[in-house]
Amino acid sequence: MAVEIERKFLVEGDAWRDSVTASRRIRQAYLSNGGAASVRIRVIDEEKSVLTVKSKGKSGEAALSRAEFEYSVPLEDAVAMLDLRTGRIIDKMRHLVPAGNGRTWEVDVFAGAHEGLVLAEIELEAADEPVEIPSWIGREVTGDPRYGNVALAQEG
Amino acid sequence: MAVEIERKFLVEGDAWRDSVTASRRIRQAYLSNGGAASVRIRVIDEEKSVLTVKSKGKSGEAALSRAEFEYSVPLEDAVAMLDLRTGRIIDKMRHLVPAGNGRTWEVDVFAGAHEGLVLAEIELEAADEPVEIPSWIGREVTGDPRYGNVALAQEG
Numbered sequence: 345m346a347v348e349i350e351r352k353f354l355v356e357g358d359a360w361r362d363s364v365t366a367s368r369r370i371r372q373a374y375l376s377n378g379g380a381a382s383v384r385i386r387v388i389d390e391e392k393s394v395l396t397v398k399s400k401g402k403s404g405e406a407a408l409s410r411a412e413f414e415y416s417v418p419l420e421d422a423v424a425m426l427d428l429r430t431g432r433i434i435d436k437m438r439h440l441v442p443a444g445n446g447r448t449w450e451v452d453v454f455a456g457a458h459e460g461l462v463l464a465e466i467e468l469e470a471a472d473e474p475v476e477i478p479s480w481i482g483r484e485v486t487g488d489p490r491y492g493n494v495a496l497a498q499e500g
Numbered sequence: 501m502a503v504e505i506e507r508k509f510l511v512e513g514d515a516w517r518d519s520v521t522a523s524r525r526i527r528q529a530y531l532s533n534g535g536a537a538s539v540r541i542r543v544i545d546e547e548k549s550v551l552t553v554k555s556k557g558k559s560g561e562a563a564l565s566r567a568e569f570e571y572s573v574p575l576e577d578a579v580a581m582l583d584l585r586t587g588r589i590i591d592k593m594r595h596l597v598p599a600g601n602g603r604t605w606e607v608d609v610f611a612g613a614h615e616g617l618v619l620a621e622i623e624l625e626a627a628d629e630p631v632e633i634p635s636w637i638g639r640e641v642t643g644d645p646r647y648g649n650v651a652l653a654q655e656g
Contacts, residue, residue, distance in 0.1 A: 375532060395551070397539075411584075417571060425537070428535070428536040429536070430534065
């Protein structure tokens, strides 16, 4: 079990693209988002697949820290499980951009239903760890349920 | 991925107890039972733990055959995930009883909220495989939603 602490921001403009060190395509969907946990299946570059159980974050500060359980699963299982989803498949390119303190920005460029949306996330050791904010980082949306992965996977 | 074909029956009396070859305690709960899949966490004899994703069976004949994905997970993860359940923890002793054709009856004796309920399941290769029915096997409840694991895990 890991406890995940992360902050999430809107991205403004393309200046971050010059600093990208790696990119991968992520397709993911939820088998469940009701109850106390969400269950997500994720396929990375059509190669690697991960099943993740996360305790539900509450809005506000509590959203920074959640229990998370991750398991690698066979690709063929994952592709079959995508068909058992609730809501839609999220399809995005994830670009890694180095941050200060050895941290990494994950810049997600959404395709399909969320075309045009670009979000940046940074994972931290502690909720109050200082973060250097580049010029292309816009408004913070940590804990805003509209930008949660579960919400983005909901239809309509 | 495995496709599971099984039949389920009520059990009458204790005659099966003479033929038990192994017994184990199972504690299990659902992280999700909405949508197209159920997600179950199971702890066996407080030693081994399994996370299972099953496509939802429909009532009647379709209930015989479901997609099932099973993954071993660390015991400490499983115990933490039981706290993220929806509904109640099912606590039962599972006893194995040899059946014909190299098959095995799984006789589940429920504790707690379902004290007094005893169910027998047999897993088959094909839905129409003949099954020898011992005298202690009662009414068939395959596909009866009241005796499904998901229903038994619901509160109230």
